[in-house]
Amino acid sequence: MVLKTKKISDCIDMRVFTDDGFYFGEIEECQLHANKIHGWRIRATKNSYLTKVLSGAKGVIVPHHLVRSIGDVFVVSKAAIPSYEAGEEDKEE
Numbered sequence: 578m579v580l581k582t583k584k585i586s587d588c589i590d591m592r593v594f595t596d597d598g599f600y601f602g603e604i605e606e607c608q609l610h611a612n613k614i615h616g617w618r619i620r621a622t623k624n625s626y627l628t629k630v631l632s633g634a635k636g637v638i639v640p641h642h643l644v645r646s647i648g649d650v651f652v653v654s655k656a657a658i659p660s661y662e663a664g665e666e667d668k669e670e
Contacts, residue, residue, distance in 0.1 A: 588604050588617075589604055589606070589607075590605075591604045591647075593619050593650065594653070595654070595655045595657070596654055601651075601653060601657070602625040603619065603620050603625075604617055604619060604620075605619060606618040608638065615641060616640045617638070617639050619638070620635065621634065621636045631659065
């Protein structure tokens with residue numbers, strides 16, 4: 578297996594898709610902590626899944642461990658999709 582490196586600056590404005598193939602948004606910013614990538618701020622763009630789910634919010638922050646691959650596009654786990662039902666279930670427990 579060959580690992581390729583990519584500059585963080587090359588990732589800005591890159592298109593993001595879920596591992597199910599839905600268009601998620603675009604990379605807006607990388608969050609660093611102690612010289613390690615902590616997360617990615619993803620902007621909700623026109624016709625993105627985030628725009629449909631968030632209804633008015635500008636985007637989300639996806640922890641780096643939910644990123645599945647980085648190449649010509651970003652692929653994130655479907656666990657990165659905001660879910661209001663999951664938040665309500667957590668409150669009940």
